Amino acid sequence: MAKPKLSVSTLHETRDDIVEELGTVLVGQQESIDQVLTAFFAGGHCMIMGMPGVAKTLLIASLAQIMDLAFKRIQFTPDLMPSDITGSEILEEDKTTGHRELKFVKGPVFANIVMADEINRTPPKTQAALLEAMQEKQVTLGGRTHLIDPPFFVLATQIPIEQEGTYPLPEAQQDRFMFSVVMTYLSEDQEVEVVRSSTGSTKAELKSLLGGEELLAYQTIIRDVEVPAQLSGYIVDLVAATRPGTPVAPDFVNDYVSWGAGLRASQYIVLGAKSKAALSGRSTANVDDVRAVVVPSMRHRIGLNFRADVDKVGVEDIVDRLAEKVPAPALK
Numbered sequence: 001m002a003k004p005k006l007s008v009s010t011l012h013e014t015r016d017d018i019v020e021e022l023g024t025v026l027v028g029q030q031e032s033i034d035q036v037l038t039a040f041f042a043g044g045h046c047m048i049m050g051m052p053g054v055a056k057t058l059l060i061a062s063l064a065q066i067m068d069l070a071f072k073r074i075q076f077t078p079d080l081m082p083s084d085i086t087g088s089e090i091l092e093e094d095k096t097t098g099h100r101e102l103k104f105v106k107g108p109v110f111a112n113i114v115m116a117d118e119i120n121r122t123p124p125k126t127q128a129a130l131l132e133a134m135q136e137k138q139v140t141l142g143g144r145t146h147l148i149d150p151p152f153f154v155l156a157t158q159i160p161i162e163q164e165g166t167y168p169l170p171e172a173q174q175d176r177f178m179f180s181v182v183m184t185y186l187s188e189d190q191e192v193e194v195v196r197s198s199t200g201s202t203k204a205e206l207k208s209l210l211g212g213e214e215l216l217a218y219q220t221i222i223r224d225v226e227v228p229a230q231l232s233g234y235i236v237d238l239v240a241a242t243r244p245g246t247p248v249a250p251d252f253v254n255d256y257v258s259w260g261a262g263l264r265a266s267q268y269i270v271l272g273a274k275s276k277a278a279l280s281g282r283s284t285a286n287v288d289d290v291r292a293v294v295v296p297s298m299r300h301r302i303g304l305n306f307r308a309d310v311d312k313v314g315v316e317d318i319v320d321r322l323a324e325k326v327p328a329p330a331l332k
Contacts, residue, residue, distance in 0.1 A: 006217050008225070011041070012281030014218075017209055018066055024204040025062050026055060027197070028190040033059065035181045035296050036155070042275035043219045044178025044268060045134055045154040047119075047300065054183040056157040060115045065206040067215070069112035069151065076122040082129035085109050086139045087146075104141065109133045110148055112212060116156035120166045127173055130154060134176040151215050171259075171303070178268045179293070180300035218278075225274035226284045230329035232270060235290060238326050239266045242302055242318070250325050256308035256318060261301040269297045287328045295319050 015037060022033060032048070036059065039046040048056045064071035074085060087107030093100045108114065109130065119127060133139055134154050139146045156177070159166060174180070186194065241248050243260030253260070272293030273285040280289075295316055302315045 006214065006221060008221060008278045008281050008283050011218050011221060011278050014210060014214075015041075015279045018063075021066050021206055021209060022059070022062055025206065026059060027194045028186045029055060029059070029183055032181050032183045035179055035293075036063070038272055038275045038279060038293060039179040039181075039296075040153060040155075041215070041218055041279060042178065042222055042271045043151065043153075044271065045156070045176060047156045047158055047174070047177040047180045048183060049158045049160070049180060050183035051185070052159060054185060056183055057115070057117060059183075060113075060155045060157070062206060063155075064113045064115070066209050067113065068208045068211040069215075071113045071115070072108035072111035073115040073117060074108050075117050076119050076126070078122060080122045080126050082126050083107065085126065085129040086133070086141060089142050102142065104144065104146060106146070107139075109139065110146075112149070112151050112153070114152075114154045116154055118159055119156040120158045120169055123167050124170055124173075127167070127169060131173055131176065151212055151219070174300040175262070175264055177300060178272065179296035181296055182299070222275045222278045223271075225278050225282075227270055227274060228284070228329070228331055230331060231273070231285060231287065231290065234287070234326065234329050235269045235273075236266050238290075238294065238322055239263075239269070239298075241322050241326055242298065250322070252321055253318065256304055256311070256313050258303040258305045261298050265298055265301045269294055272297055286331060291323065294323070 018037065019033060026033070036046055036048065040063070048059065050056050061071075061073070074080075085107050086109055087105050089102040089104050091100055092103040116130065119130075133148060133152075137148045137150065137152050139148065154177075158169070185191075237248070239261045240246065241250060241260075242253060242257060242265075243249055244254045244257045249257075249260070269290060270285075273289040276289040276292050277283070277285040298319055299315050302318060304313065304315065304318075308314075
């Protein structure tokens with residue numbers, strides 16, 4: 001029997017199947033799962049933040065099992081070296097001729113899904129080893145460029161920087177991530193469910209639901225989703241309003257923001273809205289799609305000042321107030 005032609009309708013069905021499959025091992029966290037899948041199908045890297053024990057690693061590992069893709073996990077530690085991520089060149093000798101040459105041994109970054117676990121446990125020098133791979137989908141070493149086969153995603157977990165032994169990610173590296181997703185503690189009922197299900201003798205077996213070729217095809221479908229011109233203008237206005245000192249910045253932005261979001265934020269909000277629409281089975285994005293992705297797109301792209309810390313104002317508060325301040329288009 002021939003497979004159905006891939007479309008936003010089949011993508012919507014696939015998304016529901018994935019969520020159902022994840023539900024066999026994950027309890028709650030529906031908003032986080034939705035945001036990760038939105039970034040994943042759009043082809044963007046994703047950072048997941050939260051305290052230890054909120055199932056960050058479980059979510060990524062389970063998603064990798066559901067996808068028929070090569071998966072590598074890198075545990076970031078203070079002594080991790082850049083070559084432990086990208087790979088290194090070794091001197092290899094041909095036993096028959098005695099000729100020696102350098103051979104590149106690929107590191108764990110050469111996979112379809114790379115889990116950078118606790119990425120802020122390692123110093124910036126090692127964190128930066130991911131920069132070229134995330135942006136250019138390649139690694140350059142010894143003057144040679146080594147391409148990473150698509151699809152390629154970095155799903156990084158990050159623990160709160162207030163904890164001991166953490167190194168904040170530089171702004172340039174944070175900007176490579178499409179979304180910053182926050183996972184929080186479960187409700188009491190959900191924790192009871194996790195405790196009961198995770199301490200038994202049975203273990204759920206996840207089914208593989210999607211391959212690399214299908215995923216790349218869905219990425220093309222998502223990029224073809226229509227975004228009305230008025231909606232694009234609204235997104236640009238929303239992002240521009242986050243930049244303090246500009247004519248369009250509201251007073252509360254000038255009061256609390258050190259630096260605002262750049263062009264990449266606008267691009268990722270548009271792409272995220274397209275992905276959100278397609279995952280919902282629609283071929284045109286709307287204002288609700290934008291509102292669903294604007295916080296994870298901007299959370300790591302807005303820097304707050306000391307006054308915001310004193311007044312306990314967070315990035316989510318700034319984005320919510322901007323959503324009220326910047327008029328949304330009335331689309332048909």
